[in-house]
Amino acid sequence: MNNMDKRTVSRTQNLTLTAVVAALYAAITMMVAPIGFGPVQLRLSEGLNHLAAWNKRYVVALSLGVLIANLVSPMGWIDWVFGTLDTVIMTGLTYYLTRKIASPLLKIVISTVSVLTVGMAILAAEFTFAFAINAAGSFAPDHAGSIWANWLSYYISLVPGEFVSLVVGGIVIFALSKFVDLSK
Structure with a gap:
């Protein structure tokens, strides 16, 4: 195979893997849709976030998977924009x-910390913003009060479900990394 053919195969493989993971994320989210949205959620597809530790x-x-899944979000455009941006970040x-x-376990630990801190902080801010502007589909916090108190309330309610999703996903991705080179 010449270099031109190898580049074409590589681009095709990248595009295919991107599409498959995006579709998988969206499908898993939509399968658990009633519990995949809101301030208390168990979005099992979040376990796929660990894949970012292997390849950009x-x-x-x-x-892309988050954007597709969030098209059915009760918060509409706010989730489309900020949910997707949160995932990019x-x-x-x-x-x-x-x-x-190189260590798959260390990659998963770092990924978990990144998602639970930065990711959930941004998502809590998204919910706080949506509630503050009285957006359609926004969720009332547990209490009225300062923006900080509302943000903290959302953050605390989001982390447990996200942690469960990341642990389940971490186990699956760790096992997969033993048989498949996820970096290729």
Whole structure:
């Protein structure tokens, strides 16, 4: 095979893997849709965020998957824009922090910390903003009060479900990394 053919195969493979992961993320989210949205959620597809630790193509794939899944979000445009941007930021950070790390377990730990801190902080801010502007589909916080108190309330309610999703996804991705080179 000449270099031109190899580049074409490589681009086709990248595009295909991006599309498959985006579709998988959206499909898993929509399967659990009633519990995949809102301030208390169990979005099992979030376990796929660990893939960003292996290849930057998954930053695009996961962001596209989030955008597709959020098209059915009760918060509408706010989730389309800020939910997708949140994924770009947290998976991009994961890729950046893990790009020179070889250990799959360490990649998953760093990914988990990135998502639980940066990702959930941005998502809590999204919910706080949506509630503050009385957006359609926004969720009332547990209490009235300052923006900080509302943000903290959302953050605390988001982390447990996200942690469960990341642990389940981490186990699957770790096992997969033993059989498949996820960086290719």
